[in-house]
Amino acid sequence: MKLQTYTLRYLVVALLGVIAVWAALFYVVILDETYDNIDDGLKNSKIIVIRHAYANNKLLNTPEFGFNQFKIVPLPKGVKYDHTDHFESTFEFMEYDGEDQPVRLLKTIFEDANGDPYSLTIRASMLEEDELLQDLLLALAVLYVMLVTSIALMNQIILKKVWRSFYTLLDGLKTFKLGNGSKFRAPGSPVQEFRMLGTEIEDMLKRNDEIYASQKQFIENAAHELQTPLAISLNKLELFAENNQLPEEQMMELGKISDTLHRLVRLNKSLLMLSKIENRQFAEEDAVDLNRIVKQLVEDYSDLAEYKNISITIDDREQLHFVMNKGLALTLVSNLLKNAIVHNINGGNIAIKLNANSIIIKNTGSTVALNATHIFKRFTHNPENEQSIGLGLSIVSSIITNYRLKVDYAFDGSHIFTVTFPK
Amino acid sequence: MKILIIEDEQGLREVIRQSLEKEKYIVETAYDYISGLEKIGVYDYDCILIDIMLPNGTGLDLVRELKAMRKKEAVIIISAKDSVDDKVAGLDLGADDYLAKPFHLAELHARIKSAIRRKSHGGDTAIVWNNIKLSPEQRSVLVNDLPLTLNRKEFDLLYYFIINPNRLINKTALAESVWGDYTDQADNLDFVYSQIKNLRKKLKDAGAEADIQAVYGMGYKMS
Secondary structure (H helix, E strand, O other), rough: OOOHHHHHHHHHHHHHHHHHHHHHHHHHHHHHHHHHHHHHHHHHHHHHHOOOOOOHHHOOOOOOOOOOOOOOOOOOOOOOOOOOOOOEEEEEEEOOOOEEEEEEEEEEEOOOOOOOEEEEEEEEEEEHHHHHHHHHHHHHHHHHHHHHHHHHHHHHHHHHHHHHHHHHHHHHHHOOOOOOOOOOOOOOOOOOHHHHHHHHHHHHHHHHHHHHHHHHHHHHHHHHHHHHHHHHHHHHHHHHHHHHOHHHHHHHHHHHHHHHHHHHHHHHHHHHHHHHHHOOOOOOOOEEEEEHHHHHHHHOOOHHHHOOEEEEEEEOEEEEOEEEHHHHHHHHHHHHHHHHOOOOOOOOEEEEEEEEEEEEEEEOOOOOOOOOOOOOOOEEEOOOOOOOOOOHHHHHHHHHHHHOOOOEEOOOOOOEEEEOOOO | EEEOOOOOOEEEEHHHHHHHHHOOOOEEEOOOOOHHHHHHOOOOEEEEEOEEOOOOEEEHHHHHHHOOOOOOOOEEEEEOOOHHHHHHHHHHHOEEEEEEOEEEOHHHHHHHHHHHHHHOOOOOOEEOOOOOOEOOOOEEEEOOOOOOOHHHHHHHHHHHHHHHHOOEEEEHHHHHHOOOOOOOOHHHHHHHHHHHHHEEEHHHHOOOOOOHHHHHHEEEOOO
């Protein structure tokens, strides 16, 4: 979820709550104020009515609300009455619109000039006030919508502005790759936190770059240190075998030593290759034409395949291009292809299919499925083949990881390796 | 033919010197940047082998110096750093070839010979051995002036033998030179054997004066 949506989601919910509470309070206060106003008016009317009733007896004879908005009902004498004012809100039938309408009533008791008690009820229509409250509610609803919309808009604009330097930083990070010689430069920002984040990342990447460089240096030095003694022993052995007329058995023994040394050389080279891939030291990348690579490698291996009477078919109706290091692309395909040839049976076959985003290599071989969880691990190899060092498929696997590809193994009588390239 | 080896590792320096002297080259050696620079400045050679990592400087600087002096020597960089960057840098500076350690002596001879040949002969680069004439550029072979048809691998093998005559060639060296780096399987060695059998038969049928013998356990030799 994007930052904008995320904040907006909380703001909308929070605003709903705040506005609801605020509206409720506001409503109660306004209602109270409205009643207060009406009640003051009613009290005023009461004084006027009572004053007129004193002056004019006729007025006492108003048993129904009529022209006047009050009625006076005589009460039995000799009872002690409560003279306080009582207010109540109720509905009364109004003739003009044939409906019950809200009214406010004031009920009280007074004595006329003769001291006789009367009950007085004065009413006031609350129609306008009621409409006022409805309007208020509507206004609040509109206010809510307006607030949410304007906050969403401001959110959009402000966030975009405030976080601009953050997104620039993020874009910079996305394209940054360790070890290709480029330095990471954090963009400037008016926001202190982002400036700090920028410099921290810059420092961190600089440290990483240094560690990376020293690790690379270590690998190279280790390579140098190992390759040179290996070169010396191998070459000395070669010269020794060449310079001396040795009996057959001794020559065989020398041959075995030489084979073992060669195995060590391959092991060393493969381990170096693995760590180089894992350290992402194959930085140079192009759009690689995998159809061409497959064709070229099948051609390269055709003699070897012929020797084992293996037929290879390529279905390359679809084109597969992928941006990666060309050397690694070659290594990836060649290791898989070599595997398919070496672990094949005499007279077997290999079918290679190229799709827009995958390569499928299907080959005959042993009649039992391989253990899919083990084959990509280091030093897993066929014990019958002692020249194999068991790193071929783990090199495949680290190339796969490096480029976020996927490799799957399946068995349906043939062994099927599928490499899937992301789109 | 004079060759200069600039290599700091004494063991390797000596083994290369012995091997080259067997080929009747006159060999001189230097062990670091300074001694290498002295020799380059004073003498002329046909080919110079330069290690990249040297005490007191790098081999790449030496190549740079050589080019600055407008020297015409064939230069082969030998390095333990089998890295593309170094290879590209070396070849860009004007080195003729790049060989990663560890290498086979037969491979080194092949590289030296082809580098010198390219420098001295210009266009005509056919190699003649007894009654066999092999043109690497045209990838053609003539036996007694009659063309001999070989497949790609057989041609590569013959080229390797003819450039290293009378020398024991390790079977792994053969496999590597013909199949590049893809040779970590025993199958390939059997395959080399079967290809050599075919090559031998074709040479014999064409009447070539070449005999490829197996040297038990180690490899092959053509004489």
